[in-house]
Amino acid sequence: MARGVGLFDLTGRLALVTGSSQGIGLAIARGLGEAGARIVLNGRHPEKLEKVAADLQNAGIEAHIAAFDVTDHSAVVQAIDAIEREVGAIDILVNNAGINRRSPFEEIRPDVWHEVMGTNLHSVFYVAQAAGRHMLARKRGKIINICSIMSELVRPTVVPYATAKGGLKMMTKGLCAEWAKHNIQVNGIGPGFFKTELNAPLIADEKFSSWVCGRTPAGRWAEVDELIGAAVFLASDASNYVNGHILYVDGGLTSVV
């Protein structure tokens, strides 16, 4: 096995990142590509993905696109099988696609509850199972689930989101229990408060933004590129004996009251 920085080399590996048309997913896809991986981008809109793929290709990264809705089980299975058939074996899966819908619990409509749970939790069951079946046959694979500090803690108005992310933490540990013996490392990343479109309303709210900076020991919001190191680590040989772990990239937030 390689030693030192060679442990983090992803050359020749194929990575699928769900929800990588923007935000954290795109940053992780670019970072894995810069570490040598071939990339499959995902989102619901082909034209948006084509633009992003072109940017990555201009940066010297081999980028493919697979437009599918992660909440659509049959579309997921068809897309994963097509990637395996037409692009190559998926070595690295990052389950990143996610949404947040903020509302007091008593006002949440059932369709909104199911939209959040479907996108943030049920989709990972669909995608991890479809890709994992191929990984099991090869006895190797890396799965990274994008959890959240809300996998551990919660604030008012985000109960569906935190419920889903708490479930995703336990799904990560459950897949460790079943698949670690097959040389499939399943881990999570738990981001703190990052500057993305998902949080645009919060960033624009001076009072909330000030609270984030005060609640976070690092004293600031995070930039999406600050997740790349954790993603490359968990996607590489450097983490071959790391299983069922949620790596919090949160400026220290989950470590303090």
Ligand code: NAP
């Ligand atoms: P974002 O900027 O809103 O991006 C969300 C991504 O998910 C987009 O690429 C979107 O693609 C995709 N997506 C949404 N629904 C989808 C679906 N049904 N099928 C396929 N793709 C779908 O959000 P973000 O802040 O980068 O968040 C990404 C992940 O990180 C989420 O799981 C989120 O919970 C998690 N997270 C974020 C933070 C944060 O501070 N931002 C912190 C902790 C965890 P299209 O709309 O183009 O289809």
Ligand code: GCO
């Ligand atoms: C919110 C935010 C958070 C962050 C992130 C924190 O409304 O509190 O959207 O949920 O997105 O998940 O880790």
